[in-house]
Amino acid sequence: xxxxxxxxxxxxxxxxxxxxxxxxxxxxxxxxxxxxxxxxxxxxxxxxxxxxxxxxxxxxxxxxxxxxxxxxxxxxxxxxxxxxxxxxxxxxxxxxxxxxxxxxxxxxxxxxxxxxxxxxxxxxxxxxxxxxxxxxxxxxxxxxxxxxxxxxx
Numbered sequence: 001x002x003x004x005x006x007x008x009x010x011x012x013x014x015x016x017x018x019x020x021x022x023x024x025x026x027x028x029x030x031x032x033x034x035x036x037x038x039x040x041x042x043x044x045x046x047x048x049x050x051x052x053x054x055x056x057x058x059x060x061x062x063x064x065x066x067x068x069x070x071x072x073x074x075x076x077x078x079x080x081x082x083x084x085x086x087x088x089x090x091x092x093x094x095x096x097x098x099x100x101x102x103x104x105x106x107x108x109x110x111x112x113x114x115x116x117x118x119x120x121x122x123x124x125x126x127x128x129x130x131x132x133x134x135x136x137x138x139x140x141x142x143x144x145x146x147x148x149x150x151x152x153x
Contacts, residue, residue: 021046021087029078036081044085051077053094053102053121069102088131096124106131 022043028036029049051071058075060066071077082088094102103119118129 024048026050027080027082027088029072029080031072031074031078032076035079039081039083041083044083044087047082047086047088049080049088049090051090051092051104053092053098055095055098055100067099069100071104089128090119090131091126091128092119092121093126094121094123098123 022045023041024046025048027047027049029051030036052073054070054073056068056070056073057065058068068075090104090106092102092104101120101122103116103121105116119127121127
């Protein structure tokens with residue numbers, strides 16, 4: 001499922017438009033404590049964000065094995081930096097060997113579930129959605145909204 005150049009106005013209603021960009025780029029994703037470099041351009045751009053949901057077994061502090069839900073293999077997930085006014089296409093792929101569906105809840109996305117509903121991705125599938133003019137709260141991905149409530153990744 002790919003929703004390009006469309007916004008949710010209300011649950012079950014989409015508004016589509018033709019974007020105008022001066023440039024296009026792929027987002028730099030970093031893992032804490034490193035943050036992406038400062039964006040020096042002064043114009044809005046179309047930014048592609050590519051994320052992979054991967055379940056990895058690791059050890060907790062007490063030595064117990066735990067199956068972590070990761071984005072691009074890290075817990076917490078990667079930092080993303082875009083400018084206010086940029087238009088973002090978020091591409092989410094769920095690894096075929098995952099046990100569960102994964103999705104994204106972005107704090108800068110308005111609408112149902114901050115993107116969680118449109119990014120619900122079963123193992124082996126990919127979904128994309130478009131974010132127009134993210135707010136200044138677009139700092140990082142922090143949540144995977146699963147059935148039955150919110151689960152921090």
